[in-house]
Amino acid sequence: MNPTIYDVSRLSGVSIATVSRAFSNPERVREDTRRKVFEAAEVLHYSPNAIARAMARQRTDKIAFLICKEGATILDEFYAGICTGIMRETNRSDFELVISTAADWDTASNTSKNKQVEGVILGGNARPDMIAELQNRDLAVVLVNNRIQGLDIPCVVSDEYGGVRQALEHLIGRGHRNIAMLAGRFSPYILGERYRAFLEVTQAHGLPADTRHIKLCDPTVESAAEACLELLSRQDRPTAIFGGNDVMAAGAMKAALRLGLRVPEDLAVTGLDDSSACGMLEPELTSVHIDCRRMGELSVARLQALLAGETDVPQVTVVPTELRVRGSS
Structure with a gap:
């Protein structure tokens, strides 16, 4: 038979209410009394019921991770990495995790509101109206892989500027003087940081810090290939391309192949994300590694701090990036 709160009460010599309070609001119980309760619970192998604990504290211990990317699924490799970090961190705590895309969350809005989550982690380019709705419901909100100026919301981002800088300095160190960037249509924050880094580093x-060397395109192979073909058709064609992600870098390599150019002899290519695609390409792709799992872990830590009522939660947490050099550059 599983031990009950009554058993803990009898063994510890304190009331049932005190036992419940020791687990739900330990700061309200004297240290010596807490020690008696926890020792009794350990002897009995007693674990407080999560539902009862939530009712006692008027909390559900439930959080949600929503992927805010058009056409995204939870199988998206980048966000799957963030999700892994979020799951790893929530598994260390008492939190229950709900995972969805923003689109699916909106579609099932009535059901979602009934899930009674306490906080939400928004991954990617979250819509301002969704953020406002969540805040109006007094939910704690953390952004991951995005930052929105003017909003008092903690965010966890990778070092976008530093990642671009590392890739460009690598290419410049290899003797390239004519470098172009395929800038993907990502969130304004990510696009802005990469745009600024490209111009300032060059x-x-x-x-020449020339905006003509920056091509805006969709983060797809075909869109990137088309943009790269336009760049390579110029009389002063670039000798190196920095892709805004690994998919776009693959598009640049595809364009080079169509034109009979060799990578990296005629065109050096670097990407960003360090995804599994890097090892599938030939030559293997040089890319900036983003620690997605760490971003996920830190986003949970920031959300937990908000839910605990902490007032000194960092507004911006930047996770370092690392260039991984392979054969494409």
């Missing part, structure tokens, strides 16, 4: 190295 200018700092005495290279």
Whole structure:
């Protein structure tokens, strides 16, 4: 028979209410009394019922992770990495995790509201109206892989500027003076950081900081290939391409192949994400590694801090990036 709260009460010599309070609001119980309760619970192998504990504290211990990317699924490799970090961190705590895409969450809005989540982690380019709705419901909100100026919301991001800088300095170190960037249509924050990094780093190295060297395109192979073909058709064609993610870098390599150019001899290519695609390409793709799992773990930590009522939660947490050099550059 499983031990009950009554058993803990009898063994510890304190009331049932005190036992319940020791688990639900330990800060309200004297240290010596807490020790008696926890020792009795350990002897009996007693674990407080999660539902009862939630009712006692008027909390559900349930959080949600919503992927805010058009056409995204939970199988998206980048967000799957973040999700792994979120699951790893929630498994260390008493939180229950709900995972969905923003689109599916909206479609099932009535059901979602009834899930009674306490906090939400929004991954990617979250819509302002969705953020406002969540805040109006007094939910704790954390952004991951995005930052929105003017909103008092903790966010966890990778070092976008530093990642671009590492890739460009690698290419410049290999002697490239004419470098172009395929800038994907990501969130304004990510696009802005990469755009700024490209112009400032090239200018700092005495290279022409020309916006003509930046092509905006969708983060797909075909869109990137089309943009790269336009760049490579110029009389002063670039000798190196930085892709806004690994998919776009693959598009650049495809464009080079169509034109009979060799990678990296005629065109060096680097990507960003360090996805599984890097090892599937030939030559293997140089890419900036983003620690998605760490981003996920930190987003849970920030959400937990908000739910605990902490007032000094960092507004911006930046996770370092690392260039991984392979054969494409």
